[in-house]
Amino acid sequence: MDLFHSGQVVKICAPMVRYSKLAFRTLVRKYSCDLCYTPMIVAADFVRSAKARDSEFTTNKGDHPLIVQFAAKEAQVLCDAARIICPFADGIDLNCGCPQRIHEDLRRTVDLCQKAEAAGVSWITVHGRSIEERHQPVHYDAIKIIKQSMSIPIVANGDIKSLKDAENVHHLTEADGVMVARGLLANPAMFAGYEETPFQCIQDWVDIALEHGTPFTCFHHHLMYMMERITSKQEKKVFNVLSSTSAVLDYLNDHYGLG
Numbered sequence: 424m425d426l427f428h429s430g431q432v433v434k435i436c437a438p439m440v441r442y443s444k445l446a447f448r449t450l451v452r453k454y455s456c457d458l459c460y461t462p463m464i465v466a467a468d469f470v471r472s473a474k475a476r477d478s479e480f481t482t483n484k485g486d487h488p489l490i491v492q493f494a495a496k497e498a499q500v501l502c503d504a505a506r507i508i509c510p511f512a513d514g515i516d517l518n519c520g521c522p523q524r525i526h527e528d529l530r531r532t533v534d535l536c537q538k539a540e541a542a543g544v545s546w547i548t549v550h551g552r553s554i555e556e557r558h559q560p561v562h563y564d565a566i567k568i569i570k571q572s573m574s575i576p577i578v579a580n581g582d583i584k585s586l587k588d589a590e591n592v593h594h595l596t597e598a599d600g601v602m603v604a605r606g607l608l609a610n611p612a613m614f615a616g617y618e619e620t621p622f623q624c625i626q627d628w629v630d631i632a633l634e635h636g637t638p639f640t641c642f643h644h645h646l647m648y649m650m651e652r653i654t655s656k657q658e659k660k661v662f663n664v665l666s667s668t669s670a671v672l673d674y675l676n677d678h679y680g681l682g
């Protein structure tokens with residue numbers, strides 16, 4: 424993909440089950456995200472069922488560049504899913520997540536990445552933790568070693584919460600791209616340099632989500648993430664138990680003049 428040859432670090436919205444759907448992708452693209460991933464889709468279900476395809480994947484003309492992430496145990500099933508999605512996506516990603524994060528013995532990770540490169544993958548994203556690690560610091564040094572051992576682009580992932588973090592991780596790892604999950608949930612405008620979610624971004628989410636007919640739970644959960652830092656405990660107690668779109672819109676209007 425040309426994106427990786429621009430010389431700039433590529434800013435990527437991570438695959439997130441339930442969250443990185445079309446409406447959210449539309450929002451983050453508005454705020455300087457260069458490339459989006461769909462949530463993980465089980466390839467076997469996708470191939471087998473039209474219903475699964477309709478419920479798991481929606482897109483539109485503006486939804487590019489787009490990578491569709493699949494989970495698959497068999498190459499043929501992944502291949503079949505790729506054929507179906509091909510007209511709508513710019514690439515596919517195979518979720519190798521747990522338990523293939525970085526290995527304690529880094530040579531094994533480098534070996535796995537080199538095998539993937541030899542098999543023809545275009546780039547690899549590395550989350551810099553081992554399977555046992557949850558909240559420990561991300562091993563950016565390990566991502567750097569992987570990057571130095573490969574010819575294809577490498578994307579660094581883990582604990583990037585601001586544009587400054589993204590630049591720092593790019594500097595530490597020399598990775599070609601940075602992928603962010605929780606940081607974008609909390610602040611979908613982070614790639615545009617905002618330290619906290621601006622009100623305009625919340626308003627944009629409301630507009631985009633309503634336009635896309637986003638189910639209430641998804642609409643509400645995204646707002647909870649985005650407003651986490653700007654709402655007090657007391658406000659959360661009220662906001663987080665709201666149970667309809669109209670109640671949420673009333674709340675946003677009453678408290679922030681939004682909605």
Ligand SMILES: Cc1cc2nc3c(=O)[nH]c(=O)nc-3n(C[C@H](O)[C@H](O)[C@H](O)COP(=O)(O)O)c2cc1C
Pocket residue numbers: 437438439440441442461462463492518520550580581582583602603604605606
């Ligand atoms: C709500 C949520 C859903 C996720 N779903 C997926 C997924 O579908 N596929 C995947 O490979 N990783 C998934 N992840 C992992 C993220 O893509 C990412 O690797 C991880 O959260 C670490 O990045 P972060 O520190 O920026 O959050 C998910 C993470 C979160 C928080």
